[in-house]
Amino acid sequence: MSEEVDLRLERFPQKRLGVTLRVLTTDDVDAMFQLHRSPGVYEGLLTIPRKPDRAWSQECTEKLCESMTKGEGSLLLAEHDGEVVGSVGLGIKWKHGHGGLGYLLKESVRGKGIASCMLQMVLDHGFDDIGLNRIWADTFMDNEASRRLLIRNGFVHEGVKRQAYHKEDRYLDVDMWAMLVTDPRPWKEQQA
Numbered sequence: 001m002s003e004e005v006d007l008r009l010e011r012f013p014q015k016r017l018g019v020t021l022r023v024l025t026t027d028d029v030d031a032m033f034q035l036h037r038s039p040g041v042y043e044g045l046l047t048i049p050r051k052p053d054r055a056w057s058q059e060c061t062e063k064l065c066e067s068m069t070k071g072e073g074s075l076l077l078a079e080h081d082g083e084v085v086g087s088v089g090l091g092i093k094w095k096h097g098h099g100g101l102g103y104l105l106k107e108s109v110r111g112k113g114i115a116s117c118m119l120q121m122v123l124d125h126g127f128d129d130i131g132l133n134r135i136w137a138d139t140f141m142d143n144e145a146s147r148r149l150l151i152r153n154g155f156v157h158e159g160v161k162r163q164a165y166h167k168e169d170r171y172l173d174v175d176m177w178a179m180l181v182t183d184p185r186p187w188k189e190q191q192a
Ligand SMILES: CC(C)(COP(=O)(O)OP(=O)(O)OC[C@H]1O[C@@H](n2cnc3c(N)ncnc32)[C@H](O)[C@@H]1OP(=O)(O)O)[C@@H](O)C(=O)NCCC(=O)NCCS
Pocket: 039, 040, 041, 043, 044, 045, 102, 103, 104, 105, 106, 109, 110, 111, 112, 113, 114, 115, 116, 117, 137, 138, 139, 140, 143, 145, 146, 148, 149, 152
């Protein structure tokens, strides 16, 4: 990995409001399997099968760890009360200074602000530690929880990408969201 593509993963683990974010390892297959099979995850994401098995989660974990070693992106796990409850990933295009987000939480811990907490940590990391200019997310139009999460944390709605992805024999529109390094980060204002 060259200096320009340093993911600065040594900054983790990090803790905010009882949520610890740490780097995924190949030992996390079982934790990833529990996350992948949580209700609503298949519906909210593009790449997770409807019924993932452990072998799929293992392959996915290994690929993500490998892509981290190549500097293509980071995958961080969120722990709360000693349990892995969520993940947040950043796929990075270094040439353009942007990172694409993917995140999910176990169903049992949704609605408590844990996703907001992990999102805030990864955004601060992406902008302040590794110098990204833009962090973006695409959400399916019916993903209300994800839409609320992004709005609550200061993302700007940039429009709708029509028929952007193919899933279950249908082309699906997605909402496009992004934050620039120069945009306000609401949690910083609250901390000030
Ligand atoms: C998208 C997802 C991560 C959002 O999780 P979440 O728990 O709703 O998000 P937050 O952590 O921000 O919690 C927000 C809720 O907790 C409540 N809350 C409680 N305490 C809070 C706090 N301290 N800070 C923020 N919100 C808090 C909020 O009022 C909010 O409830 P509301 O949405 O009914 O208004 C989750 O629904 C999920 O994993 N879905 C499946 C996978 C998926 O769709 N991923 C996204 C792909 S684009």
